[in-house]
Amino acid sequence: MEPVEEIVIVGAGIAGLATALGLHRKGVKSLVLESSPTLRSTGFALGIWTNAWRALDALEIGNKAREHHLLVERVTVLSPSSGATLGEIRLEEIEGKKSTVGQLERCFWVLIGGDGINSVVAKYLGLKKPSFSGRLAIRGLAEYPTNHGFKPYFIQINGQGFRAGMIPCTERVMYWFFAWHPSVNGSEKADESTTAMREFIVKTLSNSKVPKEIIEVIQRSEFEEVRSSPLRYRSPFSLLFGDITKRNICVIGDAFHPMTPDLGQGGCLALEDTVILARCLSEAVYQNKIEEGLEEFAKIRRWRCAKVVTIAYVVGLLQQSGNWFVRILREMLLGWFMAKALLKIPDYDCGNL
Structure with a gap:
């Protein structure tokens, strides 16, 4: 009996669909499984940094994506206590290179888990559950x-x-975020209703030196679809020493390296995963060495992902801290340092397919 697609991808999110596209570019067929019966309108915005643009270019959809995005020119860090600018970095878009693709006539059974932070595949591999950042x-x-x-x-x-x-997402749409410790200032009740959330955020920002324009953006927003969510991450030690792959099974994206959003790199790292996995897996199919190909993927990704998860957690902790010593250090030095960190992490090239 002629085999059907024997590379199965669980989850039709960013990581799953991009991996399927990468394999398709290399001539490898795959089957994507998704639990939702229909398309869902979830989430708010996706920040695409340089590393993600390089991945999209490798997948040959970078130019199409550029038609639907607004180029951010500058990162500005403000002090909530004084309103002063602590750091400011200009951004430049770096063009990636496109890749060439080949064709294959056969593939082998592989299971790729792109099923998000509560991944069933990650659980099967024995990876520890993501930790709550507080x-x-x-x-x-x-x-x-x-x-x-x-x-x-x-x-x-x-x-x-x-x-x-x-x-800004477009000339008519602004994206905003607000992160906090739920045990501070009685804010553990802030998510009991949309009205309570709005009042808590506006009150907190109004008590600081935040420009009124920022508060007005939040006041304008519709809160019916807004919900608070816990920020979770997978321990870097689990990423370094856990089973990312096992025989013919592996994980990608949030199923692999969930992280706090403080660097805006969650989706970007997922796109890096997809290009590298498609390259390693397609080469392994050519050589009939699937297990070795997945192990090569894990070897390439372990340190990179553990590093970004760690930096994101530490940066978020320092940025949000209300400790007086951290505040003084942050306003004197860390504002500039953190703005620079936002540019250093994306300076990564996943290569071509």
Whole structure:
């Protein structure tokens, strides 16, 4: 009996679909499984840094994606206590290189888990459950009837027990986020209702030196679809020493390396995964060495992902801390350092397919 697609991808999110596309570019067929019977409108925005653009270019969809995005020109970090600018970095888009593809006539049974932070495949591999960072986050969108008038800057406000920011998605839509420790200032009840969430965020920002324009963005947002969510991450030790692959099974994306969103790299690392896995797996199919190909993928990704998960956690902890010593250090030095860190992590090239 002629075999059907024998590479099965669990989860039709960013990682799953991009992996399927990467394999398709290499002439390898795959089957994507998704539990939802219909398309869902979830999430708010996806930040695409340089490393992700390189991955999208390798998948040959970078130019198409550029037609639907707004280029951010600058990252600005503000002090919540004084309103002063602590750090400012200009951003430049770096073009990647496109890849050539080949064709294959046969493939072998492989299971790829791209099924998110609560991954069943990760559980099967024995990876530890993601840990709670002790922080919650709310994300939202503010829509304007015409141009909102904001420059294409990524504005961040860090400290006093919270971390907030906003960034334009289009000329009419602003994305914003707010992260906090639920045990601070009685805010553990902030997510009991949409009204309570809005009042808590506006009150917290109003008690700081945050520009009124930022508060107005949040006040304009519709809170019906806004929910707070715990920020979780997988221990770097689990990434370094756990079973990312086992025989013919592996994980990618949030099923592999869930992290706090403090570097905006979750989706970007998932796209890196897809290109590297498609390359390793297609080469392994050519040589009939599937297990070795998956092990090579794990070898390439372990340290990179553990590093980014660690830095994201530490940066979020320092940025949000209300400790007086950390606050002084942050406002004197760390604002500039953290802004630079936002550029160093994306300076990674996953290569071509």
